[in-house]
Amino acid sequence: MNRSSPDRPEILVVGLNHRTAEVSLRERLAVRADRAAAVLESVRAIGGVREAVVLSTCNRVEVWMAASPVPADPEGDVADLLAGHAGVGADEIRPALVRHAGQDALRHLLRVVTGLDALAVGETQVLSQAREAYLWAVGCDATGPVLNRAFQGAFRVAKRAHTQTPVDRGQNSVSAAAVDLVSKVFERLEDKTALVLGAGETGERTARQLASRGLGRIVVINRDAERASRLAQAVGGSADGWEALDERLVEADIVVSATDAPLPVLRAARVARAMERRRARPLFLVDIAVPRDIEEASGRIGHVYLYNIDDLQAVVDEATARRTQAVDACLALLDLEMPRLAASVWSAWDAAPALLSLQGDAERIRREEVERFLAEGNGTPLREEVERLTSRLVRRLLHEPLRALRREAQERQEAPAARDDGRPRAV
Amino acid sequence: MTVAVSPWIVAAPLALLTAASALAILHLFRGGERSGRAARLLTLAGTGALAAVLGTMALRERRLPVADVSQVLLSVALMACAALPALEPLLRLPSLGAFLVPTATALGWTAFLSAGQGRTWQSRELWMSLHGILGLAGFCAFAVAFATAAMYLLQERQLRRRRPGHVLEALPSLEALDRTCARATVLGFLFFTASLAAGAAAAAQAWSGAWMHEPVVVGSLASWVAYAFLVASRGTGRLQGRTITALGAAGFVLYLAGFLVPALLLGGAH
Numbered sequence: 147m148n149r150s151s152p153d154r155p156e157i158l159v160v161g162l163n164h165r166t167a168e169v170s171l172r173e174r175l176a177v178r179a180d181r182a183a184a185v186l187e188s189v190r191a192i193g194g195v196r197e198a199v200v201l202s203t204c205n206r207v208e209v210w211m212a213a214s215p216v217p218a219d220p221e222g223d224v225a226d227l228l229a230g231h232a233g234v235g236a237d238e239i240r241p242a243l244v245r246h247a248g249q250d251a252l253r254h255l256l257r258v259v260t261g262l263d264a265l266a267v268g269e270t271q272v273l274s275q276a277r278e279a280y281l282w283a284v285g286c287d288a289t290g291p292v293l294n295r296a297f298q299g300a301f302r303v304a305k306r307a308h309t310q311t312p313v314d315r316g317q318n319s320v321s322a323a324a325v326d327l328v329s330k331v332f333e334r335l336e337d338k339t340a341l342v343l344g345a346g347e348t349g350e351r352t353a354r355q356l357a358s359r360g361l362g363r364i365v366v367i368n369r370d371a372e373r374a375s376r377l378a379q380a381v382g383g384s385a386d387g388w389e390a391l392d393e394r395l396v397e398a399d400i401v402v403s404a405t406d407a408p409l410p411v412l413r414a415a416r417v418a419r420a421m422e423r424r425r426a427r428p429l430f431l432v433d434i435a436v437p438r439d440i441e442e443a444s445g446r447i448g449h450v451y452l453y454n455i456d457d458l459q460a461v462v463d464e465a466t467a468r469r470t471q472a473v474d475a476c477l478a479l480l481d482l483e484m485p486r487l488a489a490s491v492w493s494a495w496d497a498a499p500a501l502l503s504l505q506g507d508a509e510r511i512r513r514e515e516v517e518r519f520l521a522e523g524n525g526t527p528l529r530e531e532v533e534r535l536t537s538r539l540v541r542r543l544l545h546e547p548l549r550a551l552r553r554e555a556q557e558r559q560e561a562p563a564a565r566d567d568g569r570p571r572a573v
Numbered sequence: 574m575t576v577a578v579s580p581w582i583v584a585a586p587l588a589l590l591t592a593a594s595a596l597a598i599l600h601l602f603r604g605g606e607r608s609g610r611a612a613r614l615l616t617l618a619g620t621g622a623l624a625a626v627l628g629t630m631a632l633r634e635r636r637l638p639v640a641d642v643s644q645v646l647l648s649v650a651l652m653a654c655a656a657l658p659a660l661e662p663l664l665r666l667p668s669l670g671a672f673l674v675p676t677a678t679a680l681g682w683t684a685f686l687s688a689g690q691g692r693t694w695q696s697r698e699l700w701m702s703l704h705g706i707l708g709l710a711g712f713c714a715f716a717v718a719f720a721t722a723a724m725y726l727l728q729e730r731q732l733r734r735r736r737p738g739h740v741l742e743a744l745p746s747l748e749a750l751d752r753t754c755a756r757a758t759v760l761g762f763l764f765f766t767a768s769l770a771a772g773a774a775a776a777a778q779a780w781s782g783a784w785m786h787e788p789v790v791v792g793s794l795a796s797w798v799a800y801a802f803l804v805a806s807r808g809t810g811r812l813q814g815r816t817i818t819a820l821g822a823a824g825f826v827l828y829l830a831g832f833l834v835p836a837l838l839l840g841g842a843h
Contacts, residue, residue, distance in 0.1 A: 310606055311606075329746060330732060330741060330745075331732065331746055331747050331748065332746055332748050333745070333746040333748040333749040333752070334748070425810060425813070426812075426813035426814050427813075428748075445733075448814070448815075449814050449815075451733065457735040460735070464737040464738060
């Protein structure tokens with residue numbers, strides 16, 4: 147079923163993402179908030195573009211457009227536009243650009259906002275970033291009926307996908323999995339202390355994850371005191387020397403060990419001594435060093451929970467397997483929602499000829515009335531005021547009929563979509 | 574005139590709660606939106622049906638449905654299931670239902686099996702009514718403490734065995750479970766103590782003999798001593814973590830035994 151009117155705008159998106167462009171290019175093309183309005187303005191200056199939204203995250207820069215007629219070379223236009231704003235050569239940008247149009251663009255939008263197209267599949271941050279980008283475009287008066295319906299519909303579907311499928315659950319890195327496990331022992335982290343042994347990259351990543359979850363106190367112990375201080379400063383903690391290890395072990399609730407020591411730095415006897423002084427307070431040990439830093443027997447001491455790198459990798463693998471299943475469920479949901487979204491996007495436009503005709507007639511009547519009013523001898527200084535007044539009058543008069551017509555058109559479109567068996571339909 | 578609980582009247586609500594328990598446990602281990610929703614709906618249906626049965630009984634007898642062991646157990650099962658929708662968000666324990674509904678269901682089936690057995694309590698005196706109401710409240714709090722203790726022991730086992738999976742993800746933190754278990758135990762102990770005091774006042778009025786030697790009284794006092802030890806151990810911090818939680822779970826079993834065995838098997842004036 148294709149009921150489109152001849153000048154119906156086509157939705158298209160041109161952009162690059164983590165699959166098509168290196169981070170070095172993505173970071174240069176990222177559209178900062180202070181330049182978003184100027185970029186939106188440039189997009190709307192492209193011939194045929196009626197509506198625009200610019201989505202810029204750390205993984206993607208995408209220009210969404212509703213255009214009629216569709217520009218002859220949208221990739222070229224977007225490459226030139228981004229090149230002009232970022233000071234990067236268009237030749238460097240163009241090979242990384244991909245285009246989606248029509249239903250394909252809508253499907254891509256659904257995949258983006260549900261996090262299926264993200265680097266960390268299922269992440270929810272992209273949904274809020276897309277919402278911000280859309281609201282920014284609305285604030286700049288850059289959107290219209292097509293993109294409004296597309297984005298609002300996509301946000302609704304994304305919310306449903308995150309509620310009905312576990313696509314956003316489970317961690318995909320060892321450090322994030324460790325922090326998740328910590329939250330299975332401790333309810334609140336604000337009053338907890340973490341002891342980080344080693345100031346290498348893995349230790350730092352885990353320490354940062356803990357700090358981002360609002361951990362109360364972080365103590366870093368490292369052979370290189372300067373590196374320890376640097377990491378401690380970065381995560382808002384304090385640094386200490388190895389000689390303080392036993393004391394800090396008694397105070398700590400969480401120990402993250404990531405040194406490059408060839409032998410264990412935490413023997414079971416040492417942990418047992420600390421536990422005697424802790425009066426059965428739980429101790430969560432995370433050993434992400436290879437070779438291992440914490441003696442395996444420590445995990446058999448009462449109230450001690452020990453996870454090494456293999457245990458954490460198993461958590462990650464399990465989460466990945468579950469997420470793969472969830473992605474399938476999410477894709478099935480998107481297939482089901484696609485025809486409804488498409489119908490919703492185009493319904494307003496399919497009613498456009500009748501609406502435009504009605505609006506045109508009213509506008510003609512208004513002008514005739516104004517001319518008659520002025521011809522009747524009123525002074526010209528009043529002209530602007532009368533124009534404004536009558537214009538407002540017409541808008542108010544037509545508000546209800548227009549709304550009713552739009553609703554009816556939408557219902558006409560949605561009725562067959564609701565009976566749809568989930569297969570994509572032509573619109 | 575006390576109307577004994579007919580097994581057939583309570584069989585339907587208990588069948589619904591049994592199905593709800595099975596689905597809630599399935600949901601805990603396997604996840605899935607459908608099993609979770611179905612478990613909630615069946616719990617709601619079972620609770621409603623049980624409320625209708627006990628409500629009818631209460632209206633007919635014009636008193637709380639605590640006239641015999643069977644009615645007490647059914648009332649506790651009803652209160653636990655009815656409180657669940659409020660308890661889960663309030664205590665921030667989203668999987669509580671998978672433990673509390675089976676606990677309540679087990680109490681319900683015990684009531685089903687013990688229907689018509691043991692003595693009936695006819696008194697409508699103030700002290701006796703207080704004894705019944707406070708006893709029910711304490712029983713419910715202990716049931717919640719038992720459910721959270723079971724959750725703690727399962728979650729602790731998952732963590733110790735380093736077994737990732739849906740159970741680990743679905744259950745809350747050990748700290749949250751331990752806190753809730755401790756609070757429910759203390760609350761239950763306070764209600765239980767007050768209930769025993771009210772019961773003692775009622776017994777002093779009603780019985781002239783040596784009522785302290787009644788089997789139900791002795792069983793209740795034994796349970797009180799066990800819970801007093803648990804509360805004191807938590808208060809002083811002498812026992813913590815898995816040990817105190819396991820003792821808490823065992824305490825509930827002792828509490829049930831201290832109530833059911835004397836009331837159903839040993840007889841006496843109580």
